[in-house]
Amino acid sequence: MNTLSVAVKLYDNYERLEEIKHYYGLLAIYGLLRTAEAGGDNLLMERCLAILKRFPDEVDHPPYNFPNYRIGGIARAYAFMKGHVPESANQIREYAEELMQAPRDDKGILKMPGAPEANLIWIDVAMAATPYLLFSGIGLREERYIEEAANQTFLMIEEFRNPENGLLHQCKNFVGPGRFSEDHWSRGNGWGYIALTELVQYLPRQSxxxxxxxxxxxxxxxxxxxxxxxxxxxxxxxxxxxxxxxxSGTGLILYGYGVGLRLGLLDKERFGAAFERGINGLYRHGVTPEFDTELSCPGNLCPGEGEEKGTVKAYVTLPLPYRNEHHSFGSFLLAFSEAYRHGYHELITE
Known part of the structure; x- marks a missing residue:
């Protein structure tokens, strides 16, 4: 089946299941924007812009850690950077400034605003902060936002990286003061990786x-x-x-691999083989004939209780995967739209 058609049908299914909002929904809208661009599909782009027009007033918003989600977050900032929604300039700047003033820990890392005294930091924030500030900075020609996008990513990667294997832990101070979670969580590494992916993809060459x-x-x-x-x-x-x-983590990693290969940053032989195997596997084992998604874990920020909180055991036994988990759709759309750019125009199940 056509790769971009798969991406659109996944979004259609997601739209039937729930109102698309929050960070995982905005990532799916971003994926749909990239799908429209990959295929040069003007009608699909019009649909994307109509979806964004619902924000903020036609969406029933929950409480957000980062208020830029109210206007469409990463998706709106990207559409603005690309020149699709020039009327959003004031909104984009307002929420970029809010993010620039959001609470930070003593190293300057954005922290959970609801409990500032605990200095709760987590790698998921790399996806929340970096793309929005980066796209806003490029679109508004505001170097401060671009600088902070890079700064937040580098600080979080340095803080959460396990020097023994180069992988990322999810969070710090949730288990106790100064303590990291023990995990190397798939989607957590994907959150850190997508921040790096957008930096290498869109930072000005002279940056x-x-x-x-x-x-x-x-x-x-x-x-x-x-x-x-x-x-x-x-x-x-x-x-x-x-x-x-x-x-979901797999989709984010594949998106990054695809971008890295396209930009010539990754070895074509080793990473090209991994990208192809991953795209085929994600479609064959992650997408049903009805365009449901499989194998995505639910949200899990330092799972577990007592001595098991934040342990590897908690990460692999408590947040078990299920069908149509809402974090999955955005990462699938990003992976498949990037696959299309690499010439994988048809996905097959065998």
Whole structure:
């Protein structure tokens, strides 16, 4: 089946299941925008812009850690950067400034605003902060936003990286003061990786942050590569061979691999083979004939209780995957739209 048609049908299914909002929904809208661009589909682009027009007033918003979600977050900032919604300039700037003033820990990392005294930081924020500030900065020609996009990513990658294997932990201070979660969670590594992916993809060529962004991108790419499963997935606990295969993190990693290959930052032979195996596996084992998604874990921020909180055991036994989990759709759309750019125009199940 046509790769972009698969992406659109996945979004259609997601739209039937729930109102699309929050960070995972906005990632899906972003994926739909990239799908429209990959196929040069003007009608699909019009649909994307109509979806964005519902924000903020026609959406029933829950409480958000980052208020830019109210206007469409990453999706609106990207559409603005690309010149599709020039009327959004004031909104984009307002919420970029809000993010610039949001609470930070003593190292300058954005922290959970609801409990500032606990200094709760988590890698998921790399996806929340970096693309929005980066796209806003490019679109508004505001260097401060671009600088902070790079700064937040580098600070989080440095803070959460396990020097023994190069993979990322999810969070710090949730288990106790100064303590990291023990995990190397699939989607958590994907959240850090997508921030690096957007930096290497969109930082201006002359940017003083480009060299480090490319270096960090290659390093995380290499750290994840040995752990791909035979079916093309990365596992919920990436280095643990008995953990289940997890699709949302896999989709984010494949998106990054595709971008890295397209930009010439990753070795074509090694990463090209991993990208192809992953795209095929994600479609064959992650998408049903009805365009449901499989194998995505639910949200899990430092799961577990007592002594098991934040342990590998908690990550692989408590947040179990299920069909049509709402974090999955955006990562699938990003992976498949990027696959199309690489010439994978048809996906097959055998």
């Amino acid at each position: 003083p942050y480009r060299e480090r962004a490319e270096r960090e991108f290659r390093a995380l790419s290499e750290a994840m590569l040995p752990h791909q499963s035979k079916r093309g997935f990365w596992r919920q606990e990436i280095p643990f061979e008995y953990s289940y295969e997890e699709s």
